[in-house]
Amino acid sequence: xxxxxxxxxxxxxxxxxxxxxxxxxxxxxxxxxxxxxxxxxxxxxxxxxxxxxxxxxxxxxxxxxxxxxxxxxxxxxxxxxxxxxxxxxxxxxxxxxxxxxxxxxxxxxxxxxxxxxxxxxxxxxxxxxxxxxxxxxxxxx
Amino acid sequence: xxxxxxxxxxxxxxxxxxxxxxxxxxxxxxxxxxxxxxxxxxxxxxxxxxxxxxxxxxxxxxxxxxxxxxxxxxxxxxxxxxx
Numbered sequence: 001x002x003x004x005x006x007x008x009x010x011x012x013x014x015x016x017x018x019x020x021x022x023x024x025x026x027x028x029x030x031x032x033x034x035x036x037x038x039x040x041x042x043x044x045x046x047x048x049x050x051x052x053x054x055x056x057x058x059x060x061x062x063x064x065x066x067x068x069x070x071x072x073x074x075x076x077x078x079x080x081x082x083x084x085x086x087x088x089x090x091x092x093x094x095x096x097x098x099x100x101x102x103x104x105x106x107x108x109x110x111x112x113x114x115x116x117x118x119x120x121x122x123x124x125x126x127x128x129x130x131x132x133x134x135x136x137x138x139x140x141x
Numbered sequence: 142x143x144x145x146x147x148x149x150x151x152x153x154x155x156x157x158x159x160x161x162x163x164x165x166x167x168x169x170x171x172x173x174x175x176x177x178x179x180x181x182x183x184x185x186x187x188x189x190x191x192x193x194x195x196x197x198x199x200x201x202x203x204x205x206x207x208x209x210x211x212x213x214x215x216x217x218x219x220x221x222x223x224x
Contacts, residue, residue: 004213012206013177013185017168018192019199029199036203040210047217 005044012037034081038074045069165190 019029049066053059082088147167151160165186169178192202 004209004216008206008210008213010181010184011188011202011209013181014189014192015199015202015206017186017189018197018202020168021164021189021193022196022199026199029203032200033203036207040207040214043211043214044217047214050218051220 008040034077038077041073042070045073161190 015033016030019026045066048069049062053062057065147163149156149160149163151157168186168189169182
């Protein structure tokens with residue numbers, strides 16, 4: 001179960017691919033998938049926040065970080081969708097790489113905190129930049 | 142047949158394997174990011190091909206995955222098997 005959160009992001013890609021195999025794909029399915037995915041993103045980020053509550057920072061900071069993570073995760077997808085819908089610009093292809101780098105750096109920092117004494121990584125100190133960063137954090141634990 | 146689709150004769154087991162490989166390759170989205178392309182996709186496309194014969198409804202899979210992710214969120218919140 002350790003990698004369940006990351007494993008579900010792998011399995012999350014299966015529904016769309018199954019829909020494409022069973023032609024024709026339905027826009028309603030895609031809409032439902034997007035909405036349910038955002039709900040699950042919020043739940044996972046909230047779970048991470050609850051896990052981190054007993055550690056380190058005051059609860060106010062933890063709540064603020066979780067709120068920021070959920071907001072940026074939602075904003076990331078909403079902005080990308082709007083960019084595509086309005087054709088105002090190309091979605092920057094290097095954005096996921098930047099998120100990956102930030103998420104990995106945050107994970108390594110948290111891991112080093114884990115190995116330096118505390119039994120539980122001080123998650124509440126993790127300034128997750130997006131849902132991706134949080135998932136990478138879970139993936140690297 | 143939708144435009145852009147392909148077809149091939151399937152007469153031998155080798156043809157079946159080739160057709161499956163072509164189908165799996167067609168599942169990739171060209172605009173996917175590096176995490177999707179290199180980490181998630183190799184697993185999700187293979188899993189899709191394994192599940193395809195069951196003809197599961199995509200909506201059913203959406204809700205199943207949602208349930209799994211909610212379970213993951215609950216386990217994270219409980220601090221179960223994370224550290």
